[in-house]
């Protein structure tokens with residue numbers, strides 16, 4: 004298993020802790036609402052956004068459906084362009100390849116472009132174990148790395164930190180790993196960004212090996228694409244002698260032209276800009292310009308498992324824009340750490356179980372970490388129907404427990420409900436019982452809902468989850484169907500609706 | 504046109520007055536709505552929790568109960584969404600081609616109440632009278648799964664006497680989410696708290712929505728907060744008239760209270 | 769079995785149930801926005817880059833003014849003389865780091881997004897020279913401006929290394945507030961000719 008944080012509790016427990024962190028709640032609400040508004044503005048500017056989404060989804064879908072062919076084409080194009088292609092079945096293999104290329108050049112450090120794939124495989128830790136320092140150069144990644152923290156967002160891994168916290172981290176930690184933060188460091192974002200520039204510059208200038216991911220890999224031309232903002236990507240892709248790119252096999256698009264819808268969709272969905280400051284593309288190596296040794300590691304690590312899932316394979320269309328995180332009402336309140344993975348939010352809630360399976364409790368809790376409100380699907384630039392995949396993954400979780408010797412209480416309750424709902428006569432009987440309960444409750448409860456209806460206040464047992472914070476209306480003494488029977492659908496009950 | 508009411512299991516057992524309101528409203532509009540007694544539930548609680556096998560007999564009961572109707576009207580965006588989008592998945596899971604065929608018949612004929620009123624009957628003024636300050640919460644499934652758009656608003660705007668106020672951040676989920684409300688109660692409540700705050704900010708007396716499950720969640724929070732805001736299903740607002748409002752209790756508003764309290768006393 | 773064969777085998781097995789064919793519809797084009805050059809200027813400026821428009825005859829003077837005495841590196845075939853500038857002949861990163869400014873041409877300008885694209889031919893130079901110095905003066909000819917991303921993609925040669933630049937270097941990593949100026953040039957000055 005990879006891409007998940009070791010020892011994380013299941014989502015509800017982690018979420019409960021996060022919900023109590025007032026600073027976190029404030030930071031997240033501010034950040035997610037800022038980016039939502041920005042995205043909405045630039046998306047509204049595009050007249051045919053829906054057609055663009057359809058085109059983007061189709062490009063990725065077409066590439067995935069014939070993935071083996073495109074991967075072979077990609078490999079051939081890369082080799083022709085002077086790159087060395089490696090294949091890695093899993094995280095361990097991928098890390099070993101990066102380590103061995105780095106060591107072959109006698110380097111004890113690498114500079115890194117922000118990349119989800121390398122986070123997923125735990126590359127930094129693996130390199131550290133080999134005595135190789137991996138320097139994150141994206142500002143948010145730097146904040147996370149210096150703070151010995153975990154990422155909590157796909158695009159802005161330090162989204163849970165505010166400016167004051169970042170200033171503290173820079174002041175305390177920068178000195179230990181390089182140029183210290185200036186004395187006069189304030190919490191102005193521009194000043195903090197300036198400190199990162201100074202701190203990292205010496206690393207860029209001396210590094211001999213860089214590690215990147217890729218946003219896209221074009222099969223017919225062997226072109227890799229990195230989309231970024233700060234210029235740290237350009238530094239890594241340009242200055243070192245050796246470049247190693249770890250690329251998930253789902254990053255492939257068939258042709259150069261097909262980059263078009265994606266390069267238009269990604270920045271608007273991601274940072275809410277018409278275009279991100281920098282996009283770099285390169286095809287193998289260019290004599291006299293940039294790294295003269297280029298390696299590409301094509302990574303599986305669960306992707307073929309996801310690809311085999313009929314409903315879930317659409318998740319591999321994901322271009323990691325993070326729009327689904329930013330609009331998610333659950334993510335907004337609990338943040339990324341509660342998902343226990345480098346892929347948090349709605350996409351994480353489907354991608355982790357698809358890549359890793361649902362055999363452990365933590366991953367199995369993720370598909371349930373959603374109210375199924377559908378906001379994610381609405382914004383996803385490649386039209387991944389996340390709610391449907393969530394429901395399908397829930398079914399995978401339940402199915403994985405069908406052989407359990409002792410079924411869970413919930414499974415028994417669902418079976419009982421299904422039995423009742425399979426036949427209206429059983430339901431009628433159950434409603435009579437609930438009407439009775441309602442009458443009992445009505446007699447003893449001292450809570451009334453606004454409007455006058457009797458309610459249950461705090462109840463013990465399984466109902467406590469509801470009534471801890473919410474009153475619950477008491478069941479009526481007469482169900483709708485009883486009323487219908489008694490009054491012939493209101494036709495002989497005088498005025499309908501009064502029921503008394 | 505043969506029209507059936509799918510009252511939904513939640514309304515049947517917990518909110519019968521919503522069902523009665525739909526009956527009253529549709530009759531007033533000249534629709535002789537039927538209540539097929541064999542109906543139970545749409546199966547959504549099972550499907551959304553991952554119990555697909557368990558949903559099979561429930562979906563079967565649904566298609567059996569509603570076979571032969573031209574329109575199946577339900578006062579729930581969520582249940583309409585379930586019938587239209589999830590029944591096919593359950594049918595596929597069952598491996599029973601007959602069930603899949605039956606679903607093909609019922610799924611496209613299932614309408615959420617406002618869709619039926621605006622699209623099928625072609626009315627927006629249903630002759631309602633409701634002199635209260637009201638705010639409307641568009642529930643997620645009606646908004647995003649079904650795409651009912653501004654139909655509820657069109658209907659509410661025609662209600663006489665109503666004072667309709669905008670709900671801030673209206674399209675944000677209230678946090679109900681079916682079993683989510685129990686499995687992730689803390690997160691659900693955190694979402695509900697924000698929704699309740701926005702509702703209170705409107706100064707509305709009544710919060711209206713098209714799904715009683717969401718209203719049970721938001722209303723349960725508002726009640727616990729003693730916020731002085733009551734929740735009502737949209738159907739009950741649309742069913743209200745001068746006559747019903749003139750009654751001492753105004754059944755459109757207080758019918759719920761009436762139907763139990765009489766007994767509890 | 770090699771990792772390669774095993775992965776390709778898994779991919780084929782995973783896709784055994786699907787037909788490869790998917791229709792990829794052509795992505796929609798932006799409607800006619802009128803004066804593309806004006807739009808380009810507006811959108812570049814929107815990123816807080818500076819834009820100066822000039823006639824071909826004034827180019828050299830405008831560039832000198834934009835540099836304002838900064839130490840400057842230029843690519844081998846810039847096409848205009850920049851007094852005092854160093855012509856790049858493979859300067860090291862450390863050497864480039866001691867130079868304040870760079871002047872380059874560009875291959876394409878994109879109006880819709882306010883983007884300039886460099887393909888690093890000799891009129892633009894190696895990628896490093898337009899990256900390390902803090903001020904980038906980029907000369908774009910009005911005739912190079914196209915409407916939108918697909919037009920640029922069609923013109924560009926993917927075999928070349930390409931750098932798409934939309935404003936100065938920036939970050940939104942702190943509270944999602946955009947601030948300009950991180951590792952790339954903190955000042956972008958576009959000189960639009962014609």
Ligand code: SF4
Nearest residue numbers: 321322324325327383
């Ligand atoms: S799932 Fe869609 S919205 Fe979410 S990160 Fe991926 S592409 Fe973006």
